[in-house]
Amino acid sequence: MVKHCEAGCREPDLHRIRPFLVALLLWLAPQFLFAQSTSFRFAWLSDTHVGATSGEEDLRAAVHDLNSMSGLSFVLVSGDVTEFGSLEQLRLAKTLLDGLKVPCYVIPGNHDTKWSESGATDFLRLWKRDRFVFEHGGLCFIGLHQGPIMKMGDGDWAPQDVRWLERQLKNLRDKTQPIVFVTHYPLNDSIANWYVVLDLLKQYNTQVILCGHGHANHHYSFEGVPGVMGRSNLRDRAPVGAFNLVEVKDGLMTFAEHKIGQPTLAPWYSVALERHAYGADTNHYARPDFSVNARWPKVQEQWTFQTGYAIAGSPTLWKDLAFFGDASGALYALSFRDGKVRWQFKTAGPVYCTPEASDGVVAFASTDGNIYALRATNGAEVWRYETARPIVASPRIVDRVLYIGSSEGEFRAFDLASGHLDWHFDGVAGFVETKPQFYDGKVIFGAWDEHLYALDAKSGGLAWKWHGDRAGAMYSPAACWPIAAEGKIFIAAPDRKLTAVDAKTGDTIWRTGAYVVRESIGLSEDQSLFYARAMTNFIYAFSTAASQPEKRWELNAKFGYDINSAMLVEKGGVLFYGTKNGLLLAMDAKSGALQWQHRIGVGVLNTVVPLSGSEVLTADVDGKVSLIRAGD
Template identity: 45%
Template structure:
């Protein structure tokens, strides 16, 4: 018995006998006014310590994820004398002009794993990728994480897990990671996002939030130094303005944690509306960040692996697939025998909708995240190379290009008579002559900064008026002929989600808290026709509202789909299909819709008669 105790004691002593330190940087935000200077100072400060063995960087490397910002960050971080390990944060993924692919091109990966002194370090981000929503661990990333722990020996390794968000409801599927970590020898979870040193209890798992590298109210930026010594981890705040670093937290690494029961999403709302059922469901295994297109027999959609699918609309069986060379976040458009979409591999594709054969491929200078609009055999689409194009549908030849953008395009344009209108991530809404591509007008809101751009909203048009909602919480009506602003209101606290009735007489908007309402499509700001309290809470999803046969559909950021009578706003049914992001729905009719989501599911949801 004494020998067994001695062996156990020696193993624990050996595990924590070697002391080591690492630096921990997070929330760098290159693109903010002092960010480059702050990071330079931190890198030089870290280099001044001979006993820091490596650096962890836990996300929000940039302000908006542009290649320029990422390249600047890398050029500074590469000055570190010791190795560093890095993941992106939501600022690097949500506003990414490359669909999160430039990060991988620069650093080789957007996740990491390594072992140091018998402790396993795993870093994995949770987006959200391209769409404003809660964080979300992608299905492809969860598979990668699982692949690291195939044996009992792998699972027994002391683990320090690094992500960007805290593992709570700020990540829509936090439970997927916490239940995994509870089966492993997890010692602590490190994350940023909150810009402050703070302690968390993550269902019994210790969590530590790190300060931002930005200087905030201090004269200089800073970071954390983490020391592993004996059986404990010690956290020190290090400001670049002096040589001192002060311990602010310590954590035992030998303690046996008492895990709390996992808090899981509530799907009981589905019991209230039992007539709403899943007719069929197909899972691609990868994040889907775009809406599906349909015709009478087919469903078309792409995923983050770069694969594009045609499914049978009746039973969801795969009819054909086509592989691009990077992620697809562009919602396709179908016209005649053609299906068109963009890819992050920088190309626009036109396929034969019947067999998936390539008809033409148009190469651009950057990722194509915008969704196409097809009218009269012309494809209209914007790209991340800051060019909006008109392309001949049958032949794939360029008709005209507009290169006056200062940001990328991610939404679908709309057409009003001879004008085409769309937003970009450069603060502006654009109106071009659809025949020549000449600029007719551009509009900008009254709040500065690209985060307020009307770029994720698909505009709606009625009677010569274009209506938009933007992240500035304002709804705006603009005359399509002149670009004159007719009215603008912040009364309803809107954000990016809008829709229009099939007869173009009503505008539907979702507020950021609980309600959906209908307004007259008018050049005057009138009182709402109806307001419905849907009780969905705080919602920032950019999914649009669609109407079909007098019924409107909208999915929240946490996967609850609402169906309302468009005439009076009465709730017809609710159905929760996931706890994560759902793209703009595609309605077959008022009782049958196609749903795509971050889980990689393509689902046919029906209302039984």
């Protein structure tokens, strides 16, 4: 029986249906693309750590094994290419990876950027880029690292890298193009500003985030975005190293561990490749908490200046000006009263040091390999001295002599006015990043070679050289700024110990690991106390005169785990410190009582510069410079 239409039933209106069909096909297109596109396979290595015990051997074996395979489209390396980021290690890793028969895409990890004698510029010189974007099999692969550059702290997306990512995403052929994002840290709060990039990726059709860092195979959900961590290529306690072989086929990305020289194991995880609409997610995800600022409402930011580039050094003051550098290669002069730029000077490489100003001259070093002296009033160049390597060391000026370390085994002294090289010491085995101390006719500094050096300030001759009791360059007293009082040099190092060294002889006076410190120290204005920050919550004050560690006060500031290498600074009876997550603390210097806190940002605060007991100039790794004032 033929059923006739009842009242209101109409024949199909093709003009109305066509737009719906077009939209439906566009939505379904990625599904068909993944199901029907040509399958492909790639290798994924991570945490090769060339320079570590078996790093070179394991990477060499992996390259040999990969070259014996057929059907590989390319290789990804997701960071920590080297153990220490040195030019020697980077060159070796590059030589090994250049032996691959298929394209290789590489990003650095924290081991390549934190302990970097070049401020991570050697990586760029060798690989020509430290991020990548390419398309294969309909997928857009984007690789980006999160440092941190020269800092001990959480990962951090540099402002200039976020802008690059925004451009790549806007340049996709359409917003539905499937994306594979490759980075080193997991995209969670192990990165201080993780949400900046994660929120960007959720605006697009991100299929999966690949990361390393944890040295193990693991899978995640980064706020609903699929994530996969790949194991280290190192063998660890196994006979051989291993990596992952990844296959894209039939709408799946499948991961299988491959032990070098052995058959590939069964797949351990798969990610479905499908159209994502993260905007429909109604879950609430945590973001950094700034509620602490409501507890001290009289603490306010008077002005803020944003450079748009990462800052790894601290400002320095001269008259009414503040000088600082950034990753763009600029040295800025700001009025610290209103934050307005007076002048800027551009170099050919990032400026990661803390400048020094005296006698109308501001001096600093750049990763372009030059040491500069500029007229403080207008930025005019007075002189420059060219070296053979990038410089990340900070200068010290005493009696019109400029003292500064380098990344080529030399420590130098210059006449500030003329730039004449007064002397140089070429016995440093590691690179220097610290600001040296001047005390008792000596220049004292640490280097990333396990040693603390004392040189005669007039001749440059070696007065003494101190070594701790824990071997390994990563435990060097190289990031702390040494302090001096009562005939002693005080240091804190990554070995988590406080040490007092005899300023005349270099002998150890006392040494303790009881307080679990790391790099952050400071001296009281009257030099009777020195301060140290523990790695969790506590700040301590000790006597400088005592022959053993003598604690005068302690404060549980409840800042949690903190490994920032910023120094503690006292001004006007107030002790200031900035944490790895942007929290500024102000404490009574005599009693340790907490006076106030203010959260400025989410990333590392470099060593702060107090103007008084109620005003402090800050610069953070995200390129933000601020003047903070505490009202009555």
